[in-house]
Amino acid sequence: MTNRRRGRGRGSGKARDGDGDGDGDGDGGREGETTLELYRKSSIGRGLVEALDEMVFNGTISPLLAAKVLKQFDKSIIEALRTKVHSKIRFKGHLDSYRYCDSVWTFDLKNASFKTDNGDVQAVDRVKIVACDAACAAIKSRQL
Template identity: 50%
Template sequence: MRHSTTVISQRKRSFLMLRSIGLALTDTLDDLISEERIHPQLAMKILGNFDQAITEALQKNVKSRLQFKGSLDTYRFCDEVWTFLIKNVTFKMDNGSVSVQADKVKIVSCNARRPGEGQ
């Protein structure tokens, strides 16, 4: 069963908006560095704070769980980052009301804690 396009497009818009905000921030910081108005170290600190704020907001505000099933095509672990390429994937929300299918999905995963932080 395919999911209704309205809910999918709403979720897509939310993701694209978050992605757009991150890209706009990066572009703005690049401009400020080019104009020598800030140092690259400050830009990196700002991006780190942005990532942390987004992670905390998602942890606090997203309550749904998602299950997915598919065929693992490729996986790799490099520089503390896992990358999984999965084919023929079906995603299901925890209440079973939503089911979305995709031919290919790439999942990139890293530890939420920085190296050296406590458990």
């Protein structure tokens, strides 16, 4: 875990697993980051990392325990998304840019609108969509 104080600089916000790459899988490679770091970069993932960083900094928990919590988060979020999310959403907007690297697509949209199954529409000025191959995520979660 990175020892840093809340509000001090921007920091990376990434928890460390001991191999220095911050992907949480211990293999030192980029592939783990593409499948698991995506969820750690979500709002709930960033909140968890911040809370764990603060607890490690205060001495409440050990860095080893924090790393174990993050590994469990990785497993749990993949399982929850696979089994509990059944909603669909449609979106449209102006495609500003797109990238494909290491089996991960990144789309930047401007003036986007999202429509849910129940007909609610939400408009946003900018949105970044990051998508990875579900097969890669499933394989990676089984390796944990």
